[in-house]
Amino acid sequence: MAVLPIIIAPDPRLKQVCVPIDRVNDEIRRLMDDMLETMYLAPGVGLAAPQVGILKRVIVVDVSKDEGERQPHLMANPELVWVADEDANAEEGCLSLPDHFGDVVRPASIRVRYLDHENEIRESAAEGLLATCIQHEMDHLEGILFVDHMSALKRNMILRKLIKAKKAGDLPVVESAAVS
Ligand code: GNR
């Protein structure tokens, strides 16, 4: 497994709509495993492939608190097949917007259909932090960040601070893969 560099906003790679994968083959399984290792090290409770520069519809999530009892969810091509009428407001953070937080309203519970690590179609229900996190990761696959759900004033304040921090050398700047 490998730890991958995480892209910090603003960055055009975080604004792209990601492409579906054909099947979960060895390459995608390896990507999922690398993303999980990257997420645990960060540490974070979720990670989407575009955050490591891979514009494919792959996400990983683990909201378990106890390191001894990890509960990783590895998902390719996730789709919401049901959302509750009831909304929930939760404070969100993002590894691509380090040290910034904001409240986001989303459906309180969901059902999500996806391909798992073994390329099997699965469907899971989620509520609470797990539902929040899955929706946050699915947003990344559409090029949407949690700040896009906030006012333009708050969003631009955060993005300007990140630009400043990158210029000051306080945040990593991840290069695009070289074109060969
Ligand atoms: O680590 C993360 N924490 C978090 C907290 C509340 C709502 C969503 C998240 S996801 C975030 C990791 C991340 O950036 N995933 O894309």
Ligand code: NI
């Ligand atoms: Ni995020």
